[in-house]
Amino acid sequence: MSASEQPTTPASPTTHAFKAEVAAVLRLVTNSLYTNRDIFLRELISNASDALDKARFTALVDPTLEGQELPAKITITADAQRRVLVVEDNGIGMTPAEAEQNLGTIAHSGTLQFLKDAPRGADGRPEVDLIGQFGVGFYSAFMVADRIDVTTRSAQAGSAAVLWSSTGDGGFTIAPGSRDVRGTRIELHLREDAKDYLDRSKIEGIVKRYSDHVLHPIEVATIDEAGAAGEAAHQVNSARAFWSRSAKELTDEDYAEFYKHVMGGFVLPSDKPLVRLHATMDAPIQFKSVLFVPSRRPMDLFGEDAKHLRLYARRVLVMESCDKLLPPYLRFFRGVVDSEDLPLNVSREMLQEHSSLAAIRRQLTRKAIGLLVDTAKDDAETYTKIWREFGVFLKEGLHTDNAHREQLTELLRFDCTGKDGALVSLREYVDAMPEGQEAIYYIAGESAEDLARSPHLEACRARGWAVLLMTDAVDEWVVQDLERYAERPLVNVTQGELTLPASEAPADAGELAPLCARARAVLGDRVKDVRPSRRLTDSAACLVDDEAGLSRNMERILRMSGREIAPKARILELNGGHPFVRAALARVAERDEDPNATLWIELLFDQAGIAEGLVPDPSGAVRRIQRVLDEVAGVGGQGATR
Numbered sequence: 001m002s003a004s005e006q007p008t009t010p011a012s013p014t015t016h017a018f019k020a021e022v023a024a025v026l027r028l029v030t031n032s033l034y035t036n037r038d039i040f041l042r043e044l045i046s047n048a049s050d051a052l053d054k055a056r057f058t059a060l061v062d063p064t065l066e067g068q069e070l071p072a073k074i075t076i077t078a079d080a081q082r083r084v085l086v087v088e089d090n091g092i093g094m095t096p097a098e099a100e101q102n103l104g105t106i107a108h109s110g111t112l113q114f115l116k117d118a119p120r121g122a123d124g125r126p127e128v129d130l131i132g133q134f135g136v137g138f139y140s141a142f143m144v145a146d147r148i149d150v151t152t153r154s155a156q157a158g159s160a161a162v163l164w165s166s167t168g169d170g171g172f173t174i175a176p177g178s179r180d181v182r183g184t185r186i187e188l189h190l191r192e193d194a195k196d197y198l199d200r201s202k203i204e205g206i207v208k209r210y211s212d213h214v215l216h217p218i219e220v221a222t223i224d225e226a227g228a229a230g231e232a233a234h235q236v237n238s239a240r241a242f243w244s245r246s247a248k249e250l251t252d253e254d255y256a257e258f259y260k261h262v263m264g265g266f267v268l269p270s271d272k273p274l275v276r277l278h279a280t281m282d283a284p285i286q287f288k289s290v291l292f293v294p295s296r297r298p299m300d301l302f303g304e305d306a307k308h309l310r311l312y313a314r315r316v317l318v319m320e321s322c323d324k325l326l327p328p329y330l331r332f333f334r335g336v337v338d339s340e341d342l343p344l345n346v347s348r349e350m351l352q353e354h355s356s357l358a359a360i361r362r363q364l365t366r367k368a369i370g371l372l373v374d375t376a377k378d379d380a381e382t383y384t385k386i387w388r389e390f391g392v393f394l395k396e397g398l399h400t401d402n403a404h405r406e407q408l409t410e411l412l413r414f415d416c417t418g419k420d421g422a423l424v425s426l427r428e429y430v431d432a433m434p435e436g437q438e439a440i441y442y443i444a445g446e447s448a449e450d451l452a453r454s455p456h457l458e459a460c461r462a463r464g465w466a467v468l469l470m471t472d473a474v475d476e477w478v479v480q481d482l483e484r485y486a487e488r489p490l491v492n493v494t495q496g497e498l499t500l501p502a503s504e505a506p507a508d509a510g511e512l513a514p515l516c517a518r519a520r521a522v523l524g525d526r527v528k529d530v531r532p533s534r535r536l537t538d539s540a541a542c543l544v545d546d547e548a549g550l551s552r553n554m555e556r557i558l559r560m561s562g563r564e565i566a567p568k569a570r571i572l573e574l575n576g577g578h579p580f581v582r583a584a585l586a587r588v589a590e591r592d593e594d595p596n597a598t599l600w601i602e603l604l605f606d607q608a609g610i611a612e613g614l615v616p617d618p619s620g621a622v623r624r625i626q627r628v629l630d631e632v633a634g635v636g637g638q639g640a641t642r
Ligand code: ADP
Pocket: 043, 047, 048, 051, 089, 091, 092, 093, 094, 102, 103, 107, 108, 136, 137, 138, 139, 183, 184
């Protein structure tokens, strides 16, 4: 019988299979023995704490919610007589349907993928001690238990208690449960090798280490082998909000642990926050905040379940993910905000619109950008890492956040010729400009290496001018947004006429006129124009685009995004100083329709295309090259040369 056909409160136990992904996660969890198993307790406590928070804010909009008089509490009981560890809370609880849904599937869509992508040891298993470093939620309890019984009762008025039970191999059963108050009691039947989790000091140590900052009291109680209660239960955690503590008394390890908490457990061992900010603001609005920039893109950044900052009002969690605290382009920041100036007793909808949020957002945005600016200034290496992971978001900000445009412009980084892969800022570029260089030059395309070899860079290279190599799809939009930096225009070296100092203008641009005219006639509408080049020094020819209109790279990107862009004829530029071009010129001057000159013009056009990796007529190009080679080899007139 399938799960969905069951009535919500079955009279006798019913059996259900785990969803495939749960089974896969469970296999990974239980196979990774010898990892840091302690974290299962952190996960269960964190779920219990969330359940208490949920009960609190659900009560704001639902006065019928049961158990509002109960003081929030999490109790851990080590029962040596039954070899059971109990984690119990009086939070929101679950209805039978919720228990079946929540404890039979994986809440985060990316979990399985994340685990699959985790680095492997030689035996193909996830690295020892790895699983233990990030959250697999409730299921991590199967690392220490061979059976888990969950008795839960929802706070919704009139809900029935339910008993969920599983041995972690394939499925679970659901049966009526017995529980008088709202909340959840999780009984872990400890594996033989996990008996030490009954030890009071061990439990207290784990709670202190991982869950000290949980804001609800966590009590530990014991029952000895004869069934007698041990020393009275007492609160173990300090329940002090992490952010309320002074930054001075906190160590890097403290922040790293809090970071894991903030990231919901999705943290690889190597994933330390790149930078952090611990801020206290008093005017015009009071709030405290701890922000982190993760070391890699959180996997939910683009998804619908994207997480934002957690919002607390006077140390009570009021929103797990509040997107009003930072502008969207700074959504890669993770952390918490706690304000004294937020009302506690309003619905989340009303809170979302509260004017204090806008004030917090203004200040926090300033702080967050300030953090990036300071990092860029003081620690270029770390900033480079930030830029490589999150630069694309900052570019989005340049487009959307006019108020911080100047600072965001200073945060831009690009690859650049002559830099061996190091990134440069526009400021660095301009400061290094030699006398005589008026503009900031750039070229855009797919890969920095290919771009660095492009013939379009020759004029700049010959003069010792650096060229920015833009490889991100959005870079050209960034340039269009900017137009100028420090009074200098940004110029695409593949577009328009290159303006060189007057002293360097080609001596006689008109000299090439007959060749250009002939080339126009030969190439017809395959080119928009043919003209002498100011940008070439070594190569004989190149293709460029009009100053107005889309660049090549933009066309490519638009096509990639599914837009139909008709291919547009380009301008062929010829290098008047190149011997081959001069030879062609001489031929044309002698006889306009000289067949060799015609062939050479075609070849110059082929070459310019080949240099950019685009050849409109590859087989024609090969035929023409062969004709010239045949001639050189003295075998002209053979079949291939038509
Ligand atoms: P996560 O906590 O990351 O969402 P878990 O696997 O740990 O994933 O838990 C799955 C879901 O089960 C939770 O999202 C929550 O809805 C529910 N749940 C777990 N523990 C409790 C609890 N103590 N009280 C109420 N609901 C719980």
